[in-house]
Amino acid sequence: MGIAVKMWAGRFREPLDAEFEAWQRSIVFDWQLLDEEVAASKAHASVLCAAGILTAAETAEIRKSLDAIAAEYSSDAGKALVRDDPAAEDIHHFVELRLTEKLGSLGLKLHTGRSRNEQIATDLRLYVRAQIARVIDALAVWASALVEQARKVGDAVMPSYTHLQRAEPVLVAHWLLAYVEMILRDADRLQDCSARLNYCPLGSGAVAGATLALDRTIAARELGFTAPTANSIDATSDRDFILEYLQALTFVGLHLSRFAEEITLFATAEYNFVVLPEAFSTGSSAMAQKKNPDLTELIRAKVGRIHGAAQAVAMQLKGLPLAYNKDMQETQEPAFAVGFVPQMLALVARFTAAFQFNRERMRRAAQSGYLNAMAAATYLVHKGVPFRTAHEKVGNAVRFALEKGVELGDLSLAELRQFGGEFGEDFYAAVTLDATLDCHDMIGGTARERVRQALEKAAERIAALKKTQVVEAVHAGA
16 A cells, blocks of 8 residues: 655655654554545645646546545544555655555645645644534533433432531532533633634644745635634644643543542442432442442543643643654644543433432431521521621530430420520521522522522523534534
8 A cells, every 4th residue: 555655755865763663653643633634635735726736627636536535544444544554654644645546646746835744733723623522512412411400300409518528408400500510611611722723724834834825714714714823833833722622621521520429429328319320330240239330430530541641741842942843743642542532421421311319318318417507597697696606506506406316496496595595486497498498599509499590591501502513513614
């Protein structure tokens, strides 16, 4: 499949060390950029046609052949052929070899006015842009699953926690919507990254810009970029967008891991808040009673790859002089290494839709352990007691109830009045579970009506995100 002619061989007389040659080849991983390389090469052909370097007929023939190459190697078997090609040094060389096989010297004309430095910068921007779109789509699906679970559980109640100690009762829907907020911030960060990277390096040459009068806006427009890059040195040496992408994904990973950790805890017998779906769990080869949370445990582990990839690229870029350096080849594998994220999000979305809550167990937990102490202090505040004083009075009442082995609402009025004459018969209504929830009646609070409003608002924001994704995909030609 092609002859082993180096694209840069003219100046050299000695062959490469065989082991070094194999070690430095990037085709073993950048084969994943075949579609991007074909798209960028087609755009470059259009630019050369406009500059009079290629005729309209030659351009059409080149573009048709490039499409044929993409189609020929689109299957799994075809991708393996690209990866294992013995002649190609990288994906650019592979496409040039295949194009020359099909078109002869016409295939060689395509490299007029461009450099591999700008090719890889363009391919990677196209790849990362597409990956960001996939991740955002998957985030929107997970967010929708969380919203549907929140609707399903209605006014179900659970304890909230600080320091892993029970704090106050909240609606289960309120807890689920906390993750929706995280997801929407993740999507915002990724959209910002996509907007910043969406400039086209084609026409930057090796470092100083093309030596031909090329209309760079043609390629930028065809590839769905906002505009050409503004500086050829920066364009060919910039991998900020890979680092920013990976750093944005670290937030996705952090939030996935927090969710996975909570579900793993809540599924234990000690909590017993969540019933794991069997479709996403496994058993023990030794202990027949076990149902293990494999999905959430694997999520916690796999997100380490994301953080590691971001750290690797930061170290690879640190201290590099301008412009292109071979070090930058090492930024590609970390970018490819996080390709599992959309699938992981798809799995967690299906898992989220499938697991069930042990509502009665959660409700009992929310009604024990003096989780209405804040509501009790608030009751006293409404009676004119300064909060610090109210906090102390309720703390004393909690200690008394602990010694007696009852909840605050089980104390008699006479017992309560030991700690303050402000306690009245209306205290008991103020510390019921519903009242404890509804005293948090402000934007962002867990009051039942506020959560219902937040639920509808979250659904609207997710729908807007999905709509934006569709519009951007059309603009990018996806």
